[in-house]
Amino acid sequence: MKKQLHFMLFIALGLIGTTSCSKDSNLKPIDAVGSYQGDLSIHLSNGKFTSYDNSIVTVTQAGEDQLKFTTNAASGSVSETFDVYEQNGTMSNDDDDPKGVFVYIKDENSLSVSTLGSKATKQILFVGKKIN
Numbered sequence: 618m619k620k621q622l623h624f625m626l627f628i629a630l631g632l633i634g635t636t637s638c639s640k641d642s643n644l645k646p647i648d649a650v651g652s653y654q655g656d657l658s659i660h661l662s663n664g665k666f667t668s669y670d671n672s673i674v675t676v677t678q679a680g681e682d683q684l685k686f687t688t689n690a691a692s693g694s695v696s697e698t699f700d701v702y703e704q705n706g707t708m709s710n711d712d713d714d715p716k717g718v719f720v721y722i723k724d725e726n727s728l729s730v731s732t733l734g735s736k737a738t739k740q741i742l743f744v745g746k747k748i749n
Contacts, residue, residue, distance in 0.1 A: 644703040646684050649676050649721040653728045655745015657692055662739045667692070674743055676721075676728065684708070686719065686730050688741065695741055697732045717741075 657672035669692050679685040679698045687696035699710040699719040708721040717732035717740075726747035734740045 644706060644708055644723050646678055646682060646701055646708060648723060649684055649701075649708045649728070650678050651676060651747050652749050653743070653745040654748045655728070655743060657688060657745075658742045659688075659692060659695070660734070660739040660741075662734070672743070672745075673748075674728075674730075674745065684719065684721075686732075686743075688743075695732075697730075697741075 653674050653676065654671055655674075657669040657674065659667045659669075661667070672692060673689050675687050675689075677685045677687070682701055683698055684701050685696055685698045688694060697716050699714065699716060701708050701710050701719060701721075706723045708719075708723070710716075710719045715733065717734075718730065720729045721727070728743065728745055728747065730741065730743045732741040
C-alpha cells in the first residue's frame, strides 16, 4: 500500500511538472522592444486630425509583462503602457483593455497599436514594421 501511494505521488508530481500554462512560450515582451517605422495618425479631441507617413515610434519594456508605446517628438511624444501576454507568436493585450489595442506579430516583425486616447488626444493609430 505504501509503495502504491509513493508511486501515485511520483506520477502526480511528474504530471504537474510537465503541465504548462499559456504564458509559457518562446516569445517574451522583450522581443517586441525596439523602433518601428510606419503610418501614424492622431485624432485630437478638438477634432483635428494629423497623419504621419514613415513615422518612427518606440516600444520599451515598462515591467515584467508591460510594454510602453511612445510616438516621436515630432508627433507630440504621446505614450501608453499596455499589459501584454503571448499567444501563438503574437504579443498582445486583453481584448477589453480600456487603453486600446496592442498587437506585435513576431513572424512579421509588425506592430499595430490603437489607443483610445485621453483628454488631449482622442485616438492614436499606428501600423508599422520593426526597424531595430
